[in-house]
Amino acid sequence: MICLGIESTAHTFGAGISDLENSRFRILSDTKDVYKAPEGSGIHPREASRHHVETCSSVIQDALENAKMNVKDLDFIAYSAGPGLGPCLRVGAVAARSLASYFGKEIVPTNHAIGHIELGRWLGALRDPLVLLISGGHTVIAARSIEGWRIYGETLDLTLGQLLDQLGRHFGLSSPAGAKIESLASQFDPLKERMPILPYTIKGNDVSYSGLLSASKDIFSRGESKEAVSFAVQETAFAVLTEATERALAFTDKSELLVTGGVAANQRLSEMLQVMCDDRGIKLGVIPKRYAGDCGSQIAAAGFLFYEKDYAVPIKDTFIRQSWRIDQVELLRNKKRIVVALD
Amino acid sequence: MINEVNDFTPVLGAESRIDLIDWHGKFAIRKKRIPKSYRIETLDKQLRERRTKEEVEILHTSKLAGVECPQIFFADPESSEIIMEYVPGILLKDTMNDKHFEKREVLEQLGRYASKLHAKGIIHGDLTTKNVILASDRMVLIDFGLAFISDRIEDKAEDLHLLKQVLKSSNSMRKAVDEFEDVMKGYEIESGEKITNIVRRQISKIERRGRYAQVD
Numbered sequence: 001m002i003c004l005g006i007e008s009t010a011h012t013f014g015a016g017i018s019d020l021e022n023s024r025f026r027i028l029s030d031t032k033d034v035y036k037a038p039e040g041s042g043i044h045p046r047e048a049s050r051h052h053v054e055t056c057s058s059v060i061q062d063a064l065e066n067a068k069m070n071v072k073d074l075d076f077i078a079y080s081a082g083p084g085l086g087p088c089l090r091v092g093a094v095a096a097r098s099l100a101s102y103f104g105k106e107i108v109p110t111n112h113a114i115g116h117i118e119l120g121r122w123l124g125a126l127r128d129p130l131v132l133l134i135s136g137g138h139t140v141i142a143a144r145s146i147e148g149w150r151i152y153g154e155t156l157d158l159t160l161g162q163l164l165d166q167l168g169r170h171f172g173l174s175s176p177a178g179a180k181i182e183s184l185a186s187q188f189d190p191l192k193e194r195m196p197i198l199p200y201t202i203k204g205n206d207v208s209y210s211g212l213l214s215a216s217k218d219i220f221s222r223g224e225s226k227e228a229v230s231f232a233v234q235e236t237a238f239a240v241l242t243e244a245t246e247r248a249l250a251f252t253d254k255s256e257l258l259v260t261g262g263v264a265a266n267q268r269l270s271e272m273l274q275v276m277c278d279d280r281g282i283k284l285g286v287i288p289k290r291y292a293g294d295c296g297s298q299i300a301a302a303g304f305l306f307y308e309k310d311y312a313v314p315i316k317d318t319f320i321r322q323s324w325r326i327d328q329v330e331l332l333r334n335k336k337r338i339v340v341a342l343d
Numbered sequence: 344m345i346n347e348v349n350d351f352t353p354v355l356g357a358e359s360r361i362d363l364i365d366w367h368g369k370f371a372i373r374k375k376r377i378p379k380s381y382r383i384e385t386l387d388k389q390l391r392e393r394r395t396k397e398e399v400e401i402l403h404t405s406k407l408a409g410v411e412c413p414q415i416f417f418a419d420p421e422s423s424e425i426i427m428e429y430v431p432g433i434l435l436k437d438t439m440n441d442k443h444f445e446k447r448e449v450l451e452q453l454g455r456y457a458s459k460l461h462a463k464g465i466i467h468g469d470l471t472t473k474n475v476i477l478a479s480d481r482m483v484l485i486d487f488g489l490a491f492i493s494d495r496i497e498d499k500a501e502d503l504h505l506l507k508q509v510l511k512s513s514n515s516m517r518k519a520v521d522e523f524e525d526v527m528k529g530y531e532i533e534s535g536e537k538i539t540n541i542v543r544r545q546i547s548k549i550e551r552r553g554r555y556a557q558v559d
Contacts, residue, residue, distance in 0.1 A: 082555075083555040138554065140554075145512075152512055156549075156552075195383060203468060203501055204469045204470070204489065204505040206505065235382075239381065239382045243357065246357040247358075249357070250355075275381040327511075
């Protein structure tokens, strides 16, 4: 079965064609174009959606060409219906609707976050992992139950991606800033200099980053170097998250951990999680860097799951949903749901 | 007693190792916070020392507040160790899927405990079903490892919100809502309607604040 996945929740417009045959998942193509915010500022939804409108047809075209396919060869089209930025989501939805109605293909609205998880699960060859989803939009610890995904822990305020992006913006960097913060942090030597102490906030399996962000801006304005602040923020924020994840692992008794989402590309975080998993005898799967960020393949991967669960809808019932938590997605088999269009 | 001890297996918790030891001829629990090699050393040592100290102080205050919790025998922040009373029994978590076990009373009692703690300004910080031991004659609240002192409504609500989430994650939504209602009933018995309503309102605020929650 062949699916075209269209991603457009935030800065990325992506298209991916994947094949699922006899429980074997293959990525046939994956193309994207990422909107770059000006230095020192975040993503402006209107500007990002303009970027998507301008690039969407060529990105989809390239995805088809790279997979050596024609739209007619597709079995269905999946798009990210949410959660995300409204103007951006609409571009992907319009592209998917146009293709589906013109070529008479089935269309499947999917949840973007579940895309990160499904793609990670296929690529990491994990069966029933605890999932740590970390990106600009999510910082969630979840696991699958019969009804759907259950959240065991999450951020109470900022996501890990937001923390890094907002600190980056404070330094005058453009978003996403995770990679630059990581390279700044690597220039700090904790053996030569003292690491500044920042608030370490964990509440059960939940984490909180807003206090950490204000404190780090504060020590920066009082003269700590960018390198020292970046290092301290990474060490503290990642340790908090590793601890919360370890608690959720102990609670759920899972033997596998999947780390997925844009921030999964961070080396220091993977390293911490690897140490923790080794200590507990847990199998760790980190999504490959190339697929960590938003991409069409994740929507194709989610597409197969949503298609199997009867989420294909007539064009008039397709929707976008800016707020759509993964624990609100029902995944009971053969259950026809009524999809309420909110926009 | 011997049988009970045979039932005990050392627990490698998320942050500490729990062992059953012989303490001057008596069974006791030793909770040792293990160094976490994923954390940078200075941060790790500071956290373990601080948490050990706080846990001891809070256990003591909780007992005075009328909440059943383990008696402390000995504590050493330097090695991040606490030696405390061994409470034989089963975990509330292990009874949650048992249809024949009537949970209402237990959940109500848990609500009363939470209320008594909050009245003394103690936030348990990890109010989950795995931190409640059902002993033969009493219900004991354990693991104050993440507890802290606060009088903020926000923190009290968050304490209960965590419990609600735990109930949801091990249950169907509808059942979880009923079970949480039992907890809140117990809370109201101790704290009264006025305070309980304030806390309830704050809990729904927290829920609406959750990422991508539907705003209605």
